[in-house]
Amino acid sequence: MSIYKKEDPRAIRSKKMLKNAVFSLITEKLDISQLTVQKIAERAELNRATFYLHYEDINDLLRQIVHEIFDDLSMKIDPLLQGKSNNEQETLVTFLNYLYEYRKIFAVLFEHKGFKNNMFNLLKNTIEKRRNVRKIQYTREVVSVDIIASSLLGIIMWWIKDGTQFSSEYIADQISLMYKKGI
Amino acid sequence: MSIYKKEDPRAIRSKKMLKNAVFSLITEKLDISQLTVQKIAERAELNRATFYLHYEDINDLLRQIVHEIFDDLSMKIDPLLQGKSNNEQETLVTFLNYLYEYRKIFAVLFEHKGFKNNMFNLLKNTIEKRRNVRKIQYTREVVSVDIIASSLLGIIMWWIKDGTQFSSEYIADQISLMYKKGI
DNA sequence: TTGCTTTTTCGACAGTGTGTCAATAAAATA
């Protein structure tokens, strides 16, 4: 859309302020259910109606924030995957470090359905790509990608929310230990 | 509390109607964020203020519903664990069948923080008990209980919400495949 | 820089939801 028409700088500024307001509120309150349009507009020092000019509702705004974060996240981990890195551990740690850096915002966003789905698909696609590269044969003895992706998502969500005392390296170790040798 | 004082039958009746209203609303709408005190009271054919006489807010009511479900769930799986069942697979399937039976209500309750924590602890305790029975030695090579519990929770949440086309047996197979042999 | 145009910003409104009261009504039980 911005390809066909230059966006008004005022709109850009307002959107940025609204997004910043969300980040500001989230990192200090840490509960998505308490987020209201009223509070966001107040924090952004904009009229509440201005919000509705740019976004349909709170979910719409969150959806766009999520989209941007995922673009960023995908860009960061894709090179690592493409580079047929033979060091899985390192790739995993890099990925986890990214999550850890933004853990406060991620912890909140994980309560957002769309965000969780995006993360699930990212994990699933990543696993599938790696399997293709390694030409894994699908037999009855191979664990399905859904199962691996959902278990990984579970671990990440727990870590981000309740296990931040553990380092990315420890989590990566545990994950490969579990997936390589079983329990 | 009901040990020291018999509860007024009127209160019991009201609470039951409010809980039924929640179940009724949840199973047809399937979104916890749209649940309001107003709707619950209306569905229960009670005045809204009656709700506040019994519960602090919606979360309080959900917390109590969750508590009751977990009492029920724990009672059902505990005998299986105590009976030093040598058939892990069977135990797991029984547990998953319970979740599947109430999948609609569980899918909604998983959006409730307290519920997720309860489930996590249930899984964690179960794993710890089993490890004690088997006298597992904790070395660097053993995956931590947190990691296993959170990955299990992830799989269960995915299954209940987006993978209900798969049978309990299949999920149980996949879980033991993953945890026994790795990926 | 000016003056016209586009677009944003704003205050206000109706509608829905929350949480609490004092007054009322109705069950429980002695």
Add this chain to the structure above:
DNA sequence: TATTTTATTGACACACTGTCGAAAAAGCAA
């Protein structure tokens, strides 16, 4: 049945939502 206990109720003040038309301000061309 009478009395006490307790639940139920409508009404109140307040917060949040989503949408106007009018006003203000920024953008942009000459």
